[in-house]
Amino acid sequence: MIKIRVLNPEDKKSFIKRIKFPGEEGNPFDRILRLLENINQIPTFLFFTLIILTAGVFSLFNIENWLLLVLFSLTDSLLVGLLPKLKISFGSYKSQVFLLFILRALFVWFSFPINLIFQIIGSLFVFYGFIKEPSDIKISTIYHNFPNVSSTLNFLHISDIHLEQPGIREIKLIQIVESRKPDFILYTGDFLNLSNIRNQASIENIIGFFNQIHSISPVYYVSGSPAVDVEDTIKIIEKNLNPIRLNNSNILLNLEGNLINIIGITCTHHPHLDMKHLPPLLQEGLLNILLYHSPDLIYELSVEERVDLILSGHTHGGQVRLPIIGAIFTGSLYGRKLQKGLYQIHNTLLYISRGIGLEGLGAPRVRFLCSPEIIEWKNNS
Template sequence: MQPRDFSNRTRFPGNTGNNFELIFVPIDVMQRMPAPLFALVLGSVAYVVSRFDLFTAALLLTFFLGDWLLLAMLPRWNKSFGPTQPPTFMLALLRIPLAFLPFPWWIVAELVGTALVIYGFWIEPHRLTLTRQTLQSPKLGFARPLRVLHLGDIHVERLTDRERELVALCKAAAPDVILFSGDFLNLSYTRDALAQEHARSVLAELGAPLGVYVVSGSPAVDPPEVVSKLVQGLDNLRWLRQEIATIEHEGKRLDILGLDCTHRPFVDAPNLYATLNGNGPERFRILLYHTPDLAPEAAEAGIDLQLSGHTHGGQVRLPFYGALYAGSLYGKAFEAGRRQVGNLTLYVSRGIGLEGGGAPRVRFNCPPEVVLWEIG
């Protein structure tokens, strides 16, 4: 795959005004509606969709209000902390086509919809999984593979069972080194003092014999002044900014390159080349960079392994199709998982946390993951 020229593009993922925002910002205004007015909007939608049949409208409104209640309970149960009215309205739009099925099948379909809401908002976002990957390189040949734990997109809102499970999983995996590819906080909580405190408490628990290395994520989520505050005084980790950390395993050295991410490959590729500073490809080199969109340039630069995130795997994935939306300049080519780009192995993590703003705090067929690499 050859690098593409995005220099004429005006909107970029992870920056203010991106295409994802264009979808959700107009719906966000609903969060500012008084609750009675929003309920009236839902009732009006149900009444029109039911073709002015009061009984059908009442049943449909019951499903709308049930979704609203399920979302409103999420913060009370310490699950997630997003707005309730925009996703409730989006769920209502998804329910409308079901109402045109014959009675009683539309009731059955709506009940299935409620079950999916419970699963997608309450269960799967907290079903943290450990994904195992292996990679062999003639540059290494370890007797015991190097264990690299890759974390992506923690997106802390508040300390929940997911973050506690993350810490426990990191300890149980017994990695040699931990690498985090950015997005510490949820977009809605970037400046929130309590969220920052909770994120620091998670970071403070991370540890590995060869170190913990982190990079910043999207500019809108991880502004430098916020990341600096998050990592200040945490001696257990190192924030890489256009620099190389060298680790040693069984007498052989590996380089970890960490770059800030602007989501503009034409800006970040020169930083990659400058950071390499003419170093040859004799050592095994890992690029830690938030988005997968630098992979074609990294492959040309002789990087062996790139660990990225940002896309969250789409959060909602359909069978046989995958992500409904992939937050990559290369679209679905880099939506999630392992890819081969020339001699470069790329892995795009599904991440741990969730999108912010008015985006639904939902996952479907895309559980959060931590990736354990055994590199030999």
């Protein structure tokens, strides 16, 4: 059974004076990703020369520690270099190896054989976090008593595919949709990888991918972060997609005589401004399901605004989670308060998906204790 975290409405923050918002170009996280992307542009020979020299500096040119750090950095290069061949991710390995190098350097001065043990454990983590877990899509099934629905109801929530090229996750996702055959599918944004937001092949692939899913079950979607689903690209996608975009609009679905109101609000990452689109779209006496890419809108709801369920993504669950602590970082305005899973405020449920894909640019192409997921919702009746 999935735990529901109850949110306190008094935790709502004001963002009127805030200048930079998550999900926009130029925010601090975005600048870091673009800085790391510069590492990927370094010529290969120069990159490894710098790794070798920097390893010498970190180890104070102690031969044993120096060789240890270089050897395991080369191991990381081989493991991360396998990702395109395994169709897990397709970006450059250099920024990833650099980040792993920094982590490995922290342990190089432990005495032997402790330093060797830490480095071997590090390689096991690299295999698990870069290869095993990003390939393994989990299905989270939630049974819920939906109000104003008397019949069976079965739908899927998918988010944050971040497609580069068709890969192992996309293949598995189609297989899952075919096996489940839901009444409909709701997608909460971020179509492309940040490295591919204007790549013509990626755009064509994501269009073909969603049209294939739509041929199995109807798909309704909202766009994601403005920095990912950039306006010119999302217009091309919308024009060629059979699935229906909800752009500050709603659609009524009739399932066995039960009307369901699906609402989609386009996310600008300014929830206090985006909220104005919601009230006219609500339908009293019907099941109201709201799609909004970021979970941050949840705190803008008043008790009078009767949204039964909000579906969102954006945070990827943090991608890297630690036992007990949870996510190290999320892209939410509320920090680690909104990470993943099921939340409640007033009478509204919020589900934050861990998403499917990986961010792109210089972001870590890793998942740890945070597998990709599809959420299957079923009416308890």
